[in-house]
Amino acid sequence: MLQNSVHSKQRRRAEMTFVMDSAHDFLVSLPISRGQMAGLVVLLALGLAYLLTVKQRRRRLPPGPAGWPVIGSLPLLGTMPHRSFYQLSKQYGPLMYMKLGTTDAIIASSPKVAEAFFKAHDGNFSNRPGNAGATYMAYDSNDLVWAPYGPRWRMLRKVCNIHLFAGKALEDMQPVRRAEVGLLVKSILGHQRRGEAVNLGELLNVCTANVLGQVMLSKRVFDSQGGREASEFREMVIELMVLAGVFNIGDFVPSLAWLDLQGVQAKMKKLHKRFDDFFGKILDEHKAASARHETGRKDFLSVLLELRNNADGEGGKLTDTDMKALLLDLFTAGTDTSASTVEWAISELIRHPDIMERCQREADSVVGRQRRLAEADLQNLSYLQAVVKETFRLHPSTPLLLPRLAAEECEVEGYHIPKNARLMVNAWGIQHDPDVWDRPLEFDPERFVGSNLDVRGTDFEVIPFGAGRRICAGVSMGIRMVQFMLATLIHSFDWSLPAGQTVEKLDMEEAFGLTLQKAVPLVAVPTSRLPLALYE
Secondary structure, three states: OOHHHHHHHHHHHHHHHHHHHHHHHHHHOOOOOHHHHHHHHHHHHHHHHHHHHHHHHOOOOOOOOOOEOOOEOHHHOOOOHHHHHHHHHHHHOOEEEEEEOOEEEEEEOOHHHHHHHHHHOOHHHOEOOOOHHHHHOOOOOOOOOOOOOOHHHHHHHHHHHHHHHOHHHHHHOHHHHHHHHHHHHHHHHHHHHOOOOEEHHHHHHHHHHHHHHHHHHOOOOOEOOEHHHHHHHHHHHHHHHHHHHOOOHHHHOHHHHHHOOOOHHHHHHHHHHHHHHHHHHHHHHHHHHHHOOOOOOOOHHHHHHHHHHOOEOOOEOOOHHHHHHHHHHHHHHHHHHHHHHHHHHHHHHHHOHHHHHHHHHHHHHHHOOOOOOOHHHHHHOHHHHHHHHHHHHHOOOOOEOOOEEOOOOEEEOOEEEOOOOEEEEEHHHHHOOOOOOOOOOOOOHHHHOOOOOOOOOOOOOOOOOOOHHHOOOOHHHHHHHHHHHHHHHHHHEEEEOOOOOOHHHOOOOEEOOOOOEEOOOOEEEEEEOOOHHHHO
């Protein structure tokens, strides 16, 4: 329990004790019978309880819009809640209270307020609120993203860090990333030879999925050319992100959840069945291969299968459901966010050819044109790193950070935060705020050149991966994949739009979901820059 919460309860207890002691002294001085005194004590206690309740209700909540009965302020959110929250914050301030349905909601929209929640009060906000997405798509919160904070969550996080995301595991994956990005480049060259434009997002999704497949399952999950299965999987991932991002009325008015007024829960259940079949097949194939001793090296799923039978001291055993839930997290968030970030970056570079040329000059000076770019080169590509940071700022993959739940009441910035309030941090709003950023709507990597601002959750001006103990577990791998894929694409190819399309009319609209996709996928024309032998 947080210190200020303890002090608050002690203060209320002291107030009640003082009032009761004073009342006792007053009552014993009155010339009345014991029965009459008992009646007065009951009335006094009831009155005191009422006064304390009224006082509690009148405690100073953060400012915010008045809501309607039952639905609260849900109608104010529109189709792009991150933009609506941003506009409301300009009226009510960076710390807002809203009644969303019957739920208390707190919206943080400035670096200072976000830091207060993710540093001073991080322990109090380490849990996630229940929601339909966690129930119907994420195996009833048995995954890493929505799991309750506690021993099991710590065990899952530790396993992922040791075998996927930490320094040694990340370095051990380097040959896999090099091979899969090489196949991506080869596939793009094939499009060029056939005179075809490239649906870049789809091929990037295949690349990231196959990197994870190699590390987690010892196999590639899709053909490098994409194909029907890869297209269907990407559509499933996008649908999951869209459904998870919907402000579902049942999540905010629990008494209406059974009605499924928006039809969201029915769609979630149908989509979950498709994912469950997909991951169930992968799990069964891996078990069969393990039984035949055909898996070769020890991959991530092999580690999970061992945990199924050997309880970790802290988190317990893993079931098949738990493993499928974890695969769902990694194959959706792990592919979609990196792929969409690179797609946004290439779109911006096509719109800003001078920035594209500067990136290519830097790559040529570091790498030359007689070999392919390697991960080891990234540390010397400072301008490329600035481009990546600016893309994370302008197009955060998660515009509203995943919600947190107040375990206890607390006080932030002088305002009362109720117990069980749902915290939403508007990363998009912070990263587009003119009070924080000069010319926030412009794509300008120069703002990060020579800057120490980091995107890993320590600098609250730019927090695309979140912050605190529930920061995205794959932040290091995500940054590495985005940097490597983007650097390789601009070193290996020039990029332009198909004939008849102009840069001025390149669609840069957002499609809202849990992650921020381009509303219209980028289709671009590649032109090779290196000797053709390097693409093979």
